[in-house]
Amino acid sequence: MSEGQRPWLPVSLSLDGVSCLVVGGGKVAARKAGSLYRCGAVLTVVAPATVEQLDSLVRYSMELGVSGEDNAGRGNAIQDGTGKDSIARNGPVSGPGPAAATMPQPVQDDATRDGPASDPGVAQASAPVPWSHDPPRKTSEPVFHQAIKLERREYQAGEAARYKLVVAATGNSDIDRLVAQDAAQAGALVNVADDARPSNMLFPAVCRDGPVSVSVSTEGASPALASWLRNELQRILPDGLSILAGLLEEARCALHAANLSTEGIDWHDLIDGRKSGSPGLLALLNAPSSGVAAPDAYANSLERSRTEEARSYISNYIAGHGTKLAFEHNQE
Numbered sequence: 005m006s007e008g009q010r011p012w013l014p015v016s017l018s019l020d021g022v023s024c025l026v027v028g029g030g031k032v033a034a035r036k037a038g039s040l041y042r043c044g045a046v047l048t049v050v051a052p053a054t055v056e057q058l059d060s061l062v063r064y065s066m067e068l069g070v071s072g073e074d075n076a077g078r079g080n081a082i083q084d085g086t087g088k089d090s091i092a093r094n095g096p097v098s099g100p101g102p103a104a105a106t107m108p109q110p111v112q113d114d115a116t117r118d119g120p121a122s123d124p125g126v127a128q129a130s131a132p133v134p135w136s137h138d139p140p141r142k143t144s145e146p147v148f149h150q151a152i153k154l155e156r157r158e159y160q161a162g163e164a165a166r167y168k169l170v171v172a173a174t175g176n177s178d179i180d181r182l183v184a185q186d187a188a189q190a191g192a193l194v195n196v197a198d199d200a201r202p203s204n205m206l207f208p209a210v211c212r213d214g215p216v217s218v219s220v221s222t223e224g225a226s227p228a229l230a231s232w233l234r235n236e237l238q239r240i241l242p243d244g245l246s247i248l249a250g251l252l253e254e255a256r257c258a259l260h261a262a263n264l265s266t267e268g269i270d271w272h273d274l275i276d277g278r279k280s281g282s283p284g285l286l287a288l289l290n291a292p293s294s295g296v297a298a299p300d301a302y303a304n305s306l307e308r309s310r311t312e313e314a315r316s317y318i319s320n321y322i323a324g325h326g327t328k329l330a331f332e333h334n335q336e
Contacts, residue, residue, distance in 0.1 A: 011223070012206065012221065012223050014208070014219065014221065016217070017043075017169075017193075018043075019040060019043040019044055019045040019169070020043070020044035020045075021044065021045075021046060021150075022044075022045050022046065022168050022169060023045075023046050023048070023166070023167045023168050023169075024040050024045040024046065024047050024048070024167055024168065024169040024170070024171070025047075025048050025049075025050065025163075025164055025166075025167040025169070025170045025171070025187075026040065026047065026048070026049045026050070026170075026171045026173065027049075027050050027051065027159050027164070027170070027171065027172050027173065027174055027179070027180075027183050028049075028051055028171070028172065028173035028174040028175065028197070029049070029051025029052070029053050029054035029055060029058055030055055030058075030173065030174075030175060031055055031057060032173045032175075032197045032198070033049070033051065033054075033058060033171070033173040033174075033197070034054075034055055034057040034058035034061060035057075036171045036173055036195070036197065036207065037049055037058060037061060037152070037171075038061055038108070039207060039210075040169070040171070041061065041065060041152060044150075045169070046150050047065075047150070047152045047153070048152075048153045048154075048155065048167070049062070049152060049153070049154045049155070050155050050157060050158075050159055050163075051154075051155075051156065051157075051174070052156055052157060052158055053156070054154065054156070057108065058154075060108040061108050061152065062151075062152045062154045064108055065150070065151045065152040066151045066152075068151075159174070159179055159182070159183060161182060161186065162186055163186070164183050164186035164187040164190065164192065164194075165186050165187065165189065165190035165192070166190075167187070167192055168192055168193065169192060169193040169194075169195075169205070170183060170184075170186075170187035170192050170193070170194045170195070171194075171195045171196075171197065172184050172187075172194065172195070172196045172197065173196075173197035175197075177199075180196050180197070180199070180202075181196075181202060183196075184196050184202040184203070185202075188202070188204065193205045195207060198227075199224075200223065200224025201224075203224070206221055206223065206224055208220055208221040208230065209221070209227070209230040209231045209233065209234035210234065211234050211237050211238040211241065213241075213245040213246045214245070214246025214247075214249060214250070215246065215249045215250070215253075216245040216246060216248075216249050218234075218237055218241065219234075220233040220234045220237070242286055242290060243289075243290055244286060244289035244290050247289055247311070247314075248275070248285065248286055248289060251285070251311070251314055251315065251318060252271065252274075252275075252318075254315075255318050255322070259322075269321075269322060274318065274321050282321075285314060285317055285318065285321075288310075288313060288314055288317055289310065289314055291310075
């Protein structure tokens with residue numbers, strides 16, 4: 005950031021159902037499209053030619069979109085320059101079925117992390133806990149319903165004005181400038197790849213574990229530095245953040261439901277135990293396992309057991325700080 009320049013405001017956007025446009029068909033466009041689609045955007049891509057990474061993303065979106073209940077009759081994801089479908093409406097898509105589909109990793113800007121493994125031998129807690137026996141929310145692979153619309157043609161002047169968020173990533177400065185101008189005049193958010201000057205939004209490098217995201221931005225100065233820092237953070241961040249966030253969300257909701265304040269709880273100490281000298285919730289979630297690979301069903305059982313221990317730990321911690329929760333313990 006140059007002297008006298010105001011800093012950018014880091015924000016998180018909810019793009020579920022928001023109309024977005026990506027202009028360009030190269031690797032950069034594919035990464036941007038992957039990030040937008042992953043967050044639930046209703047996405048259109050305009051490019052005369054596309055790389056395989058982008059084609060894979062479109063096929064993936066069709067596999068899920070065609071099968072989704074909310075996407076009935078919207079299978080026409082790819083159009084040629086004449087506007088005619090090059091893949092039949094709701095027609096078959098090559099590759100594995102929707103149940104086996106996985107997000108094409110090369111087209112994501114985000115780095116994702118798996119949740120923690122579970123551990124046997126967790127003691128049963130005697131204190132009542134205010135939650136069900138189901139594991140807290142853990143988002144490792146989101147569910148989509150809207151197929152990406154790919155139009156193989158050149159950008160048409162003015163069309164960016166029809167969208168709420170626009171990415172210009174053609175590699176042609178004249179076209180990118182025109183796209184940015186059209187979007188800005190319509191009041192849309194716009195990002196020009198490799199050039200922050202005509203942009204009013206930037207894509208940070210993100211490390212994501214379910215609802216937890218840690219992002220790094222250099223305000224366009226060096227995307228390489230941002231991604232390097234993201235990778236370093238991903239390497240040192242502890243496992244279990246997705247489960248941890250879900251448990252803490254449950255605890256806050258339980259307090260609110262009981263008309264109790266969350267202000268009197270030392271949440272930092274609950275997480276790491278540094279002030280009280282206790283193990284901390286995060287250490288409990290990441291307790292060493294036996295090191296023996298378990299079948300999926302057994303692993304799920306272990307995760308449930310560890311989750312119940314964590315819930316009891318939270319209840320006991322909150323009770324020890326003068327706030328008693330009297331919720332009925334749900335039985336399986």
